[in-house]
Amino acid sequence: MMILVFAQWCVNNNLDPVKLYTEAYPNQVSNPALLKTMEELTVDKEEAGEIPTSTVLNVLSLFGNEDLAFVVSEYAKKL
Numbered sequence: 001m002m003i004l005v006f007a008q009w010c011v012n013n014n015l016d017p018v019k020l021y022t023e024a025y026p027n028q029v030s031n032p033a034l035l036k037t038m039e040e041l042t043v044d045k046e047e048a049g050e051i052p053t054s055t056v057l058n059v060l061s062l063f064g065n066e067d068l069a070f071v072v073s074e075y076a077k078k079l
Helices: 002-012 017-024 032-040 053-062 066-078
Strands: none
Touching (some): 002 017, 002 032, 017 032, 017 066
């Protein structure tokens, strides 16, 4: 669920989830769960409901993804 919230938030804001993830975790080659979620579960932003940035940050923090939460917050400032 955490991955879906993050990936859909990215799609909704015209951001590349893989790019943000790579910025947060540059030593990881790839994240198969993220790629699978993007292929199978995310929808076009016109079909998705709004996901507040605060929700994404809370979910990421809840699961200990502080580095990714930091990157998301930096991109959110630019939106």
